[in-house]
Amino acid sequence: MTPPILAPLQNPATRRKWLTLTSGALIVLGLIALYGFGLRGLWAGAMLAAAFVAGSDIAWRAVQALRIRHFSIELLVTVAAIGALFIGEYWESAAVTFLFSLGAWLEARTLRQTRGALADLLKAAPETATVIRDGQPVDLPAASVQLGETVLVRAGSRIPVDGEVTEGNAAVSEAAITGEPIPAEKAPGSHVHAGTIAENGVLRIRATGIGSDTTLARIIRRVEEAQEERAPSQRMIERFAQWYTPAIMVLALGAWAVTQDLRLALTLLVVACPGALVISTPVSIVAGIGRAARSGILIKGGQHLENAGRIDMLALDKTGTLTEGKPSLVEVLPLAGTKRAELLHWAAIAESGSDHPLGRPIVAADRAEGEIPTPEAVEELAGMGLVVRHAGREIAAGNRRLFDTLDITFDAAAEAALDGVLERGRTPIIVALDGQIAGILGLSDQPRASAAPAMARLREIGVSRIAMLTGDQPQPARAIAAELGIDEVHAGLMPEDKLALIRAFQADGRHVAMIGDGINDAPALAAADTSIAMGAAGSDVAIETADIALMADDLEKLPEAVAISRATLRNMRQNLAIALLTVVGLLAGVFSGDVHMASGMLIHQLSVLVVIANAMRLLRTPRRPGGGKGRPVPADGALAPATA
Numbered sequence: 001m002t003p004p005i006l007a008p009l010q011n012p013a014t015r016r017k018w019l020t021l022t023s024g025a026l027i028v029l030g031l032i033a034l035y036g037f038g039l040r041g042l043w044a045g046a047m048l049a050a051a052f053v054a055g056s057d058i059a060w061r062a063v064q065a066l067r068i069r070h071f072s073i074e075l076l077v078t079v080a081a082i083g084a085l086f087i088g089e090y091w092e093s094a095a096v097t098f099l100f101s102l103g104a105w106l107e108a109r110t111l112r113q114t115r116g117a118l119a120d121l122l123k124a125a126p127e128t129a130t131v132i133r134d135g136q137p138v139d140l141p142a143a144s145v146q147l148g149e150t151v152l153v154r155a156g157s158r159i160p161v162d163g164e165v166t167e168g169n170a171a172v173s174e175a176a177i178t179g180e181p182i183p184a185e186k187a188p189g190s191h192v193h194a195g196t197i198a199e200n201g202v203l204r205i206r207a208t209g210i211g212s213d214t215t216l217a218r219i220i221r222r223v224e225e226a227q228e229e230r231a232p233s234q235r236m237i238e239r240f241a242q243w244y245t246p247a248i249m250v251l252a253l254g255a256w257a258v259t260q261d262l263r264l265a266l267t268l269l270v271v272a273c274p275g276a277l278v279i280s281t282p283v284s285i286v287a288g289i290g291r292a293a294r295s296g297i298l299i300k301g302g303q304h305l306e307n308a309g310r311i312d313m314l315a316l317d318k319t320g321t322l323t324e325g326k327p328s329l330v331e332v333l334p335l336a337g338t339k340r341a342e343l344l345h346w347a348a349i350a351e352s353g354s355d356h357p358l359g360r361p362i363v364a365a366d367r368a369e370g371e372i373p374t375p376e377a378v379e380e381l382a383g384m385g386l387v388v389r390h391a392g393r394e395i396a397a398g399n400r401r402l403f404d405t406l407d408i409t410f411d412a413a414a415e416a417a418l419d420g421v422l423e424r425g426r427t428p429i430i431v432a433l434d435g436q437i438a439g440i441l442g443l444s445d446q447p448r449a450s451a452a453p454a455m456a457r458l459r460e461i462g463v464s465r466i467a468m469l470t471g472d473q474p475q476p477a478r479a480i481a482a483e484l485g486i487d488e489v490h491a492g493l494m495p496e497d498k499l500a501l502i503r504a505f506q507a508d509g510r511h512v513a514m515i516g517d518g519i520n521d522a523p524a525l526a527a528a529d530t531s532i533a534m535g536a537a538g539s540d541v542a543i544e545t546a547d548i549a550l551m552a553d554d555l556e557k558l559p560e561a562v563a564i565s566r567a568t569l570r571n572m573r574q575n576l577a578i579a580l581l582t583v584v585g586l587l588a589g590v591f592s593g594d595v596h597m598a599s600g601m602l603i604h605q606l607s608v609l610v611v612i613a614n615a616m617r618l619l620r621t622p623r624r625p626g627g628g629k630g631r632p633v634p635a636d637g638a639l640a641p642a643t644a
C-alpha cells in the first residue's frame with residue numbers, strides 16, 4: 001500500500017511535476033554550493049541526485065517503450081544523460097534531464113488546453129434534472145431520468161435531456177451544440193437538445209434521449225474519436241520517427257568513432273530529438289477540431305480535416321440545402337374539366353404516401369379542406385414522383401419523366417400549362433387520374449437567407465467552382481441559382497447522375513466537397529472527397545455518416561468549416577517547418593561548436609513549446625464582423641498565420 005500522502009504520485013502527471021521540481025531544486029542547491037561556497041563535492045552530489053531524480057522517470061519511460069520495440073525520444077535522452085555522467089559532466093546530465101522533464105510537463109499542460117473545446121462541451125451537460133413524478137417536481141441526478149418522463153426546465157437553466165416540449169414557451173440558446181449565438185424559440189412540439197439553455201420561460205419536456213443517448217453525448221464521443229484519429233501526415237511522421245531515432249544513434253556512434261569526441265556524440269543525441277516533429281501535426285489537428293466543435297462544426301478526424309482543407313470545388317443539392325426545403329403551393333391549374341378542389345384532393349391522396357418535401361404543402365393545403373384517405377398501394381419512383389391506388393383509381397403525381405415512363409401523353413392544353421409553370425420558375429407536379437392528366441400544381445421554394453452570403457464567402461476563400469446538382473427541373477433550378485450567384489447548374493438529375501458528376505469533377509482534378517440531404521444525394525456524398533451534412537443536430541444519421549456535420553441549419557457554417565480546415569493545414573505546415581528548422585539549426589550549431597548539451601536541450605524544448613503555442617492560435621475565438629448580431633465567421637486575422 002502507498003501511504004496516502006504519496007498516493008497522488010501514482011498519477012504520472014503529478015509524479016512528473018514533483019520529480020521536475022525536486023530536480024530543479026537540487027540543481028539550484030548545487031549551483032549555490034559551488035559558486036557561493038566553492039563546495040565541489042556537494043555540487044557534484046547535488047547534480048548527480050538531480051540527474052537521478054528527473055532521469056529515473058525518463059529512463060523508465062524509455063524502457064517501457066523499448067518493451068514494445070519502440071525507439072523513443074526518452075531513449076535518446078537516457079543514453080545521453082548516462083553518457084554525460086560517465087565522462088564526468090554532472091551538470092550537463094542534470095540540466096538535460098531536468099529540462100526534458102520540465103518541457104514534457106509544460107507540454108502536457110498546454111496540450112490539455114488544446115482540448116479545451118471538448119471540456120466546454122462536457123461542461124454543457126447538466127448534472128441534475130427536475131422530473132415530474134406523481135405530479136410533484138423531484139430533483140434527481142440527470143443520469144436517473146427515464147425515457148418518456150417529463151422534465152421541468154426553469155428559466156436560465158440547462159436542459160438535461162433530448163426531448164419534445166409538451167408545455168411552455170422559451171427562447172433556447174443552442175450555442176453549445178450548433179454554435180449559433182441567436183436563441184431559437186421553442187413551443188409545444190419543438191425538439192430540444194440536452195446541453196442547451198432555456199433563457200427565459202419554463203418548459204416541460206418529454207424525454208426522448210437520455211444519458212449517453214443524446215445529441216450532445218454523441219458529439220462529445222465523436223470529437224474525442226476525431227481528436228484521436230491519426231491523419232495521414234501524422235502516420236507518416238510516426239513511421240519517420242521509427243527509423244529516425246535509431247538513425248540518430250548510429251550517427252552519434254559514427255561521429256564518436258570519427259572525432260573520438262564523446263561529448264559531441266552525446267550532444268548529437270540530445271539535439272536531434274524529434275520531439276517537436278512528432279507533436280507538430282497532432283497538436284494542430286486537435287486544436288483545429290476543437291475550434292470547429294466550438295462553432296457547432298463536427299469534423300470527424302484528422303484525415304477529413306486534411307481533405308477539407310484541400311477542397312477547391314463544392315457541389316450542393318438544391319432542395320433543403322440551398323433552399324429552405326419548405327416549398328409552398330403557389331399554383332393549382334386544373335385541366336380537362338377537373339375541379340380545382342378535386343385536383344388538390346387527388347394530389348394530396350398521392351402525396352400522403354410520400355415524405356418528399358414537395359408533397360408536404362399539398363397535403364397541408366388539402367387537410368385544411370378535410371380528411372385525406374390513405375391510399376391502398378404506393379409506388380414511389382426516386383427522382384420522378386409516385387403512383388398510388390385508391391378507391392379503384394390510379395393516381396400519378398410527379399414530373400415529366402414519370403409521365404414519359406408511364407406513357408401518358410400531353411395534349412396541347414397540358415403542354416401549355418406545364419410550360420407556363422416552368423417559365424414562372426416553379427417546380428411543377430403533374431397529376432393524372434387513370435392515365436388522364438387532371439392538372440398541374442406549381443410549387444416554389446425560398447432560397448435560404450444564409451445561402452447567398454455563404455456562396456460569396458466561399459468564393460472569397462478560394463472555393464473557385466460551385467455547382468448545383470438537383471433533381472428538379474432546369475428552369476426552377478436556374479431561377480434559384482441566379483439569385484444566389486451560382487452559374488453552374490446540373491438539373492433533372494437522378495441519384496446515379498449526381499454520383500457520375502462528382503466522379504467527373506474528380507477526374508477533372510478537383511477536390512470536391514458535397515453537401516446534400518436527400519436520399520438522392522447519398523451516392524454522391526459517399527463519392528465526394530468531403531461529405532458535409534447540415535442541420536445535423538436533428539439527425540443522428542447525419543452525425544454518424546458525414547465527414548463534416550454542421551450542427552446548425554446554417555449555410556454560413558460551410559465557409560467557416562473550410563476556413564478552419566485550411567487554417568489547420570497551414571498551421572500543420574508551419575509547425576513542421578519550425579520543428580525541422582530547429583533540428584537543422586541545432587545540428588549545425590553542434591558541429592560548429594556553439595551548441596552544447598544543456599543549451600541544445602533548452603532550445604529543443606523551447607521549439608516544442610513554440611509548436612504548441614502556434615497550434616493554440618487556432619483556438620482563438622474569431623472576431624465577428626459587423627459587431628454583435630453577426631454570425632461567427634472566421635476573420636482572416638484570427639485564423640491566418642501570423643508568421644510565414
Ligand SMILES: Nc1ncnc2c1ncn2[C@@H]1O[C@H](COP(=O)(O)OP(=O)(O)OP(=O)(O)O)[C@@H](O)[C@H]1O
Pocket residue numbers: 317318319320351354356358359382383384385386397398399427428429469470471472473493494495518520
Ligand atoms: N413525392 C413526389 N411528388 C411529386 N414529384 C416528385 C416526388 N418525388 C420526386 N418528384 C419529382 O422528381 C424530381 C426530383 O426529385 P429528387 O428528390 O431527386 O430531387 P429534389 O429533392 O427535387 O431536388 P434536390 O436534388 O435539389 O434535392 C422532383 O423535382 C419532382 O419533380
Ligand SMILES: [Zn+2]
Pocket residue numbers: 317318319320321516517518521
Ligand atoms: Zn435534396
